[in-house]
Amino acid sequence: MKLLIADDEKNIRNGLLSLPWNTIGIDQTYQAENGLEALEILKKKRIDIVISDIKMPGLSGLELAEYVSKNNLDTAVVLLTGFSEFEYAQKALRNGVLDYMLKPLRPKDILSTVERVKETLEKKRYKEKVVEKYGEVTSSKDYQEQISWHFRGVQEQAMEILKDMAHNYSQGVSLNSLAEKYHYSVAYLSRMIKKETGYSFSEILTSLRLAQAAEMLQKEYGKISVIGEQAGFSEQKYFSQAFKKVFGMSPGEFRKRDAKQEYSIIDVLQLMKKEE
Numbered sequence: 181m182k183l184l185i186a187d188d189e190k191n192i193r194n195g196l197l198s199l200p201w202n203t204i205g206i207d208q209t210y211q212a213e214n215g216l217e218a219l220e221i222l223k224k225k226r227i228d229i230v231i232s233d234i235k236m237p238g239l240s241g242l243e244l245a246e247y248v249s250k251n252n253l254d255t256a257v258v259l260l261t262g263f264s265e266f267e268y269a270q271k272a273l274r275n276g277v278l279d280y281m282l283k284p285l286r287p288k289d290i291l292s293t294v295e296r297v298k299e300t301l302e303k304k305r306y307k308e309k310v311v312e313k314y315g316e317v318t319s320s321k322d323y324q325e326q327i328s329w330h331f332r333g334v335q336e337q338a339m340e341i342l343k344d345m346a347h348n349y350s351q352g353v354s355l356n357s358l359a360e361k362y363h364y365s366v367a368y369l370s371r372m373i374k375k376e377t378g379y380s381f382s383e384i385l386t387s388l389r390l391a392q393a394a395e396m397l398q399k400e401y402g403k404i405s406v407i408g409e410q411a412g413f414s415e416q417k418y419f420s421q422a423f424k425k426v427f428g429m430s431p432g433e434f435r436k437r438d439a440k441q442e443y444s445i446i447d448v449l450q451l452m453k454k455e456e
Contacts, residue, residue: 181205181206181207181208181228181229181298182206182207182208182209182210182225182226182227182228182229183201183206183208183209183210183227183228183229183230183231183294184209184210184211184212184218184221184222184225184227184229184230184231184232185197185209185210185211185212185231185232186211186212186213186214186215186217186218186230186231186232186233186236186241186244187213187231187232187233187236187260188213188214188233188236188237189233190213192233192260192285193211193213195285196231196285196290197209197211199287199290199291200291201291201294203291204291204294204295204298205295205298206229206294206298210225210227214236214237214238214239215232215236215237215238215239215240215241215243215244216237216238216239217238218230218232218236218239218244219239219244219247222244222247222248222253222255226254227253227255228254228255228256228298228301229255229256229257229258229294229297229298229301230244230245230248230255230256230257230258231258231260231281231290231294232244232245232257232258232259232260233259233260233261234259234260234261234262234280241257241259241260241261242259244257245257245259254301254305256297256298256300256301258279258280258281258293258294258297259279259280259281260280260281260283260285261280261281261282261283262282262283279293279296279297281293313329314329317329317330317444321395323346323347323349323388323391323392323445324343324346324347326346326444326445326446327339327342327343327345327346327445328343330444330445330446331376331377334376334377335376337362337372338372338373338376338377340362341358341362341369341373342373342377342384344358344361345358345384345385345388346388346445349385349388349389349392349411349412350389350392350410350411350412351412352412352414353385353412355369355370355381355382369381379449383449383452384445384449385412386422386448386452387445387446387448387449387452388412388445389411389412389413390411390422390423390426390427390443390448391443391444391445391447391448392410392411392412393407393408393411393413393419393423393431394427394434394443394448395442395443396410396411397431397434397435398434398435398440404416404420404431404432404435405419407431408420408423408431419431426448426451426452427451
């Protein structure tokens with residue numbers, strides 16, 4: 181991580197720069213003697229954390245924080261403040277500043293505060309990556325990839341069986357056939373899937389088939405009975421009933437809608453739970 185220290189007092193800058201930042205995961209440090217210089221560094225380099233004096237020539241720490249916020253920079257701001265500016269620092273916390281430190285500063289407190297801010301920033305970035313990955317996975321037509329993502333963390337054997345279901349859902353896969361293939365009793369396999377995923381075998385299998393049927397209905401114009409069969413439903417009547425129960429309309433009505441929507445496996449599972 182990269183840290184920028186902005187303060188017009190040279191002694192404070194040097195004191196901060198001399199701290200053992202590498203002990204808390206800060207790899208590079210930069211310095212600026214005023215707000216305008218700090219702004220130029222922010223424009224040129226990807227800075228993770230800024231420690232800025234609240235009052236500086238040219239551009240204040242508050243204005244620097246406002247620039248970070250308005251430009252959606254992935255940068256955390258920590259303000260240095262004297263007691264007289266304490267109220268301003270508290271107000272800044274409501275405007276995107278992550279923390280503040282009150283002068284005089286103790287090295288231990290500085291490192292502790294910045295480490296806390298660093299952890300907050302890392303958690304925020306992780307959540308953003310999760311959301312981004314979720315979007316990629318839900319738009320993916322690879323059901324094995326969706327299974328791997330939605331049920332990450334399940335035991336290895338359970339994941340292998342779930343991926344098997346995602347690969348063979350349209351080909352007559354059943355609890356009995358999987359129990360025989362993986363040398364489990366039907367009862368044990370059923371309990372394991374429920375325990376590991378929170379869903380029953382039939383719920384997961386039906387979600388795979390309905391997600392595929394929904395996709396085909398929106399993109400293909402073959403007979404509905406054929407689409408149901410290709411998605412893994414052996415009986416037209418059961419396909420129509422299961423589809424209507426989850427989507428609130430028959431396959432034919434679903435096909436005629438103007439609105440188009442992609443459904444991941446988890447989308448269908450959630451719809452199934454709502455209908456219970």
